[in-house]
Amino acid sequence: MTLLRVRPGNLCRAHELILKNFSSPAISIRPVSSSSPAWPWKQVPKHSMDSGVPSASDTQPPLDVLEMARQAQTDVSTGNGADGDIDTKIKHVLSSIPAHSNQALSTEVTSSDNEVQLESVSKSILDKSNLDVEGNVTDLSGSAIKKIKSSEDVSFYNYVHIRPFKYPAYWLRDNCQCTSCIRPDTRQRMVSSFSIPKNIHAKSVFQASPGQINVIWSDGHMGEYSMAWLDSHQMPSEVTHSNKVLTFRNFKHRRQAKSHPWVNYEEVMNTGQGLTLWLQKVVDWGYCLVKGVPVTPEATKQLLERIAFIRETHYGGFWDFTSDLTFKDTAYTTEALGAHTDNTYFSDPARLQLFHLLEHTEGEGGETLLVDGFYAAQRMLIEAPHNVEAFTDYAHPWHSSGNEHISIQPYVYFPVFERDPTTARLMRIRWNNYDRAAKIDWTPYMAMSWYSAARHWNAILLRKDQTQKWLQLEPGTAILFDNWRMLHGRSEFTGKRRMCGGYINNDDFLSRYRLLKNGRENTLNQIGTYKTRLSV
Numbered sequence: 001m002t003l004l005r006v007r008p009g010n011l012c013r014a015h016e017l018i019l020k021n022f023s024s025p026a027i028s029i030r031p032v033s034s035s036s037p038a039w040p041w042k043q044v045p046k047h048s049m050d051s052g053v054p055s056a057s058d059t060q061p062p063l064d065v066l067e068m069a070r071q072a073q074t075d076v077s078t079g080n081g082a083d084g085d086i087d088t089k090i091k092h093v094l095s096s097i098p099a100h101s102n103q104a105l106s107t108e109v110t111s112s113d114n115e116v117q118l119e120s121v122s123k124s125i126l127d128k129s130n131l132d133v134e135g136n137v138t139d140l141s142g143s144a145i146k147k148i149k150s151s152e153d154v155s156f157y158n159y160v161h162i163r164p165f166k167y168p169a170y171w172l173r174d175n176c177q178c179t180s181c182i183r184p185d186t187r188q189r190m191v192s193s194f195s196i197p198k199n200i201h202a203k204s205v206f207q208a209s210p211g212q213i214n215v216i217w218s219d220g221h222m223g224e225y226s227m228a229w230l231d232s233h234q235m236p237s238e239v240t241h242s243n244k245v246l247t248f249r250n251f252k253h254r255r256q257a258k259s260h261p262w263v264n265y266e267e268v269m270n271t272g273q274g275l276t277l278w279l280q281k282v283v284d285w286g287y288c289l290v291k292g293v294p295v296t297p298e299a300t301k302q303l304l305e306r307i308a309f310i311r312e313t314h315y316g317g318f319w320d321f322t323s324d325l326t327f328k329d330t331a332y333t334t335e336a337l338g339a340h341t342d343n344t345y346f347s348d349p350a351r352l353q354l355f356h357l358l359e360h361t362e363g364e365g366g367e368t369l370l371v372d373g374f375y376a377a378q379r380m381l382i383e384a385p386h387n388v389e390a391f392t393d394y395a396h397p398w399h400s401s402g403n404e405h406i407s408i409q410p411y412v413y414f415p416v417f418e419r420d421p422t423t424a425r426l427m428r429i430r431w432n433n434y435d436r437a438a439k440i441d442w443t444p445y446m447a448m449s450w451y452s453a454a455r456h457w458n459a460i461l462l463r464k465d466q467t468q469k470w471l472q473l474e475p476g477t478a479i480l481f482d483n484w485r486m487l488h489g490r491s492e493f494t495g496k497r498r499m500c501g502g503y504i505n506n507d508d509f510l511s512r513y514r515l516l517k518n519g520r521e522n523t524l525n526q527i528g529t530y531k532t533r534l535s536v
């Protein structure tokens with residue numbers, strides 16, 4: 001019997017999945033009395049329905065999506081909605097679970113051997129042979145899941161042992177690092193990956209020189225691998241997925257800091273060490289001031305371009321702005337702005353943002369607010385972990401539609417907290433209540449959970465003595481901050497205020513940072529490994 005389980009953290013996503021595919025007009029999942037669960041499968045205790053605050057017991061054990069689908073079918077076939085097309089819906093629900101997403105699928109197959117690849121499980125689930133003539137999903141017993149008999153799987157269980165590690169032969173051959181397999185100039189793979197014999201194996205492995213291992217392959221190729229590359233590419237013994245609600249990388253935070261991390265403009269502009277120190281402080285603290293910046297947009301633009309090219313957006317590239325509504329966004333007014341991250345309406349929000357106040361005359365105010373989102377998220381986790389779950393699991397629409405010919409929206413809904421599926425590590429905070437659009441694909445219960453979490457989050461952001469840092473920017477001092485971690489805002493102001501700055505993309509920032517920090521050789525040896533992927 002194949003069980004499809006959804007990790008506890010994906011509970012709400014499973015709901016959304018079912019809802020999205022079952023909430024057609026023909027099928028209405030109507031609110032039922034709180035004595036019985038709003039969801040056929042979710043035993044929601046009465047009190048949490050009333051109080052709106054999900055209780056700890058709401059973090060149910062892993063749910064069986066297939067069982068949920070079947071129960072939903074039962075629910076509907078008892079007259080709560082249309083029947084007949086429910087089977088199509090079940091097939092559609094299952095087809096919307098990505099075949100490759102291990103975190104959503106873990107299979108328990110009864111076939112004696114375990115040489116069944118995940119993709120074959122989902123294929124066989126959707127394979128016609130598993131649907132009877134009416135399209136009903138038949139019992140997915142082990143026999144229905146075809147065992148891959150081709151020689152294809154041999155090399156993925158045929159390892160090359162290079163003490164103390166082992167590597168699948170086919171994978172190691174496909175990733176040969178010799179100069180005919182990886183072009184030295186472009187660093188691109190030149191291996192004809194799909195002409196490698198399926199039963200490739202190592203005929204001999206030897207140390208060709210200090211720090212280099214060679215492999216004589218059964219296809220006659222002499223493979224070359226540095227020990228550093230082999231070391232950083234050792235594979236985990238299993239692909240595990242954290243069941244924690246949220247984890248954090250190392251980061252530094254000082255509550256209500258009067259002093260702020262800073263670097264000197266000349267050192268940043270003239271030395272690699274100065275530039276590295278600047279970026280390192282942004283990684284550690286979430287932001288860093290630069291003192292001694294010439295008070296011109298030109299010098300500020302050059303400072304930003306020390307990192308990478310500036311990200312173009314509908315606001316332009318390098319901006320020099322004031323409160324004249326040049327663009328239809330409240331940033332171009334004198335109004336106060338609550339703590340937010342920028343670009344929530346982009347699928348890929350800019351990672352870094354720089355501000356440099358060029359002048360502020362005939363008026364006052366316009367102080368800059370900073371809130372460390374990682375610290376705030378940690379507070380939320382300590383105080384109400386179920387609120388963190390609502391922020392990781394309920395994805396939202398966002399938009400920027402002020403300018404006449406613009407209505408920018410991400411290609412998919414994104415949650416406020418985005419975490420790495422393997423480690424549950426918080427990777428990105430997306431919070432701008434001004435630009436959050438109206439979400440429709442949730443139940444009253446889900447919405448109540450999320451708004452309860454949002455109220456909590458807002459309260460944390462407003463804690464002056466715990467999370468807020470206010471600083472008055474001055475001409476000559478620029479601030480660079482991590483827009484995926486730090487929220488920013490400003491107090492209202494009067495008078496003439498001119499600010500300049502720009503955005504840097506995440507990938508361009510991390511490319512620069514890892515090369516400055518680790519050097520090119522180490523960086524090339526660690527491409528795609530956890531050492532680089534999750535370092536910041």
Ligand SMILES: C[N+](C)(C)CCCC[C@H](N)C(=O)O
Pocket residue numbers: 315319321329330331340341342343344432435
């Ligand atoms: C370009 N500049 C930074 C001046 C203003 C951009 C407006 C930012 C927008 N409110 C957002 O949250 O993304």
Ligand SMILES: O=C(O)CCC(=O)C(=O)O
Pocket residue numbers: 331337342355366367368488489490499
């Ligand atoms: O004007 C400021 O100080 C900040 C403006 C702002 O928050 C933004 O542009 O997102």
